[in-house]
Amino acid sequence: MLKFFSRKKESTSSLIDKSNERHTPKFHKLVVSDVRRETTDCVSVAFDLPADVENFYHFKPGQYVTLRTTLNGEDVRRSYSICSSPFDGELRVAIKRVEGGVFSTYANTELKEGMELDVMTPIGNFTTEFVADRPKQYVAIAAGSGITPVMSLIKTALKTEPESKFILIYGNRNSASVIFKDEIEDLKDAYMNRLEVHHVLSREDQGSDLMKGRLDEAKVKAFADKFFDLDQTEAYFLCGPEEIIHASEKALADLGVPKSKVHFELFTSSAETTNKPQSADTSAATGDILSSVTVILDGDETHMEVSTKGKTIIDSALDAGADVPYACKGAVCCTCRAKVLEGTVQMEMNYALTDEEVEEGYILTCQSHPTSEKVVVSYDE
Numbered sequence: 001m002l003k004f005f006s007r008k009k010e011s012t013s014s015l016i017d018k019s020n021e022r023h024t025p026k027f028h029k030l031v032v033s034d035v036r037r038e039t040t041d042c043v044s045v046a047f048d049l050p051a052d053v054e055n056f057y058h059f060k061p062g063q064y065v066t067l068r069t070t071l072n073g074e075d076v077r078r079s080y081s082i083c084s085s086p087f088d089g090e091l092r093v094a095i096k097r098v099e100g101g102v103f104s105t106y107a108n109t110e111l112k113e114g115m116e117l118d119v120m121t122p123i124g125n126f127t128t129e130f131v132a133d134r135p136k137q138y139v140a141i142a143a144g145s146g147i148t149p150v151m152s153l154i155k156t157a158l159k160t161e162p163e164s165k166f167i168l169i170y171g172n173r174n175s176a177s178v179i180f181k182d183e184i185e186d187l188k189d190a191y192m193n194r195l196e197v198h199h200v201l202s203r204e205d206q207g208s209d210l211m212k213g214r215l216d217e218a219k220v221k222a223f224a225d226k227f228f229d230l231d232q233t234e235a236y237f238l239c240g241p242e243e244i245i246h247a248s249e250k251a252l253a254d255l256g257v258p259k260s261k262v263h264f265e266l267f268t269s270s271a272e273t274t275n276k277p278q279s280a281d282t283s284a285a286t287g288d289i290l291s292s293v294t295v296i297l298d299g300d301e302t303h304m305e306v307s308t309k310g311k312t313i314i315d316s317a318l319d320a321g322a323d324v325p326y327a328c329k330g331a332v333c334c335t336c337r338a339k340v341l342e343g344t345v346q347m348e349m350n351y352a353l354t355d356e357e358v359e360e361g362y363i364l365t366c367q368s369h370p371t372s373e374k375v376v377v378s379y380d381e
């Protein structure tokens with residue numbers, strides 16, 4: 001049996017990010033300090049943080065980093081959630097191999113201690129501030145590799161709030177595919193009575209109907225009925241495939257849980273989604289306009305002409321030579337976030353920005369097209 005804590009680095013410092021400022025994401029070259037096999041198709045990867053860059057890698061639990069390298073001559077970048085807690089004093093991500101996945105296959109088969117990767121500074125909204133002011137309950141519903149940011153949230157909540165409780169509902173195919181199985185058991189031992197874990201397996205019988213099958217709306221409601229104290233629950237964290245997030249959101253909404261208490265992180269997005277996420281259209285324009293677009297990054301301006309029905313703002317900026325940040329280009333990761341300072345844009349999809357961010361004028365530049373003659377967006381805001 002794998003023992004997960006056997007090679008754990010002794011931490012001397014916390015990497016907790018206490019600021020409320022969001023910095024512009026930046027890549028730094030970091031050396032891989034450890035590659036640990038978690039399951040047959042998942043590794044976790046830790047990085048050395050030299051003193052001159054460590055400050056840039058302070059993070060909040062639930063955030064992620066984008067990794068970049070060149071494979072077969074192509075620039076490949078993918079975002080992965082941080083599974084360590086800031087209190088572990090370690091930056092570690094989990095990478096599950098996906099079928100046909102170029103980066104995840106590389107990480108699971110070739111990546112070794114001592115190799116270098118470009119690692120973007122941590123970002124992400126799938127977090128909350130843990131404060132030890134009163135006993136609270138937190139609930140996470142995760143599936144597959146969706147456990148990754150949840151691990152960081154659980155460890156941070158239990159350490160920061162000594163009177164609070166965390167309930168994890170974790171869906172997988174079978175017990176062999178449970179990522180962090182031993183670490184979860186160790187946490188249960190360390191935080192007896194404060195961490196409650198329910199494994200739901202779709203292809204393995206655990207002797208209970210509730211624990212068998214897929215995490216759907218009915219199952220989430222059944223768990224809530226049996227185990228959640230809806231009034232005491234401070235926040236819900238949903239992480240995994242789109243259908244599980246939607247089913248859980250719907251179940252919680254039906255139970256009267258306010259939307260503000262529900263945080264979610266989508267791990268894959270379906271282009272053919274029937275439940276299209278919110279889009280932002282800051283104008284009534286529908287025709288094609290050739291717009292004069294300025295992007296600001298680190299105080300530098302890049303100017304270009306972009307048509308409403310042409311390339312996105314980020315692709316136009318990359319064509320123009322600006323080193324603007326991106327990862328998924330699929331409306332999921334939020335790495336390409338910028339603020340509209342002037343003009344209007346239309347955003348095709350958004351799985352990543354909060355309602356508040358959209359109201360404040362933030363956009364995903366990988367999804368945005370200009371709809372006014374002049375547009376200015378800034379990555380520095």
Ligand code: FES
Pocket residue numbers: 325326327328329330331332333334335336337352364365366367
């Ligand atoms: S690059 Fe991921 S949301 Fe735009």
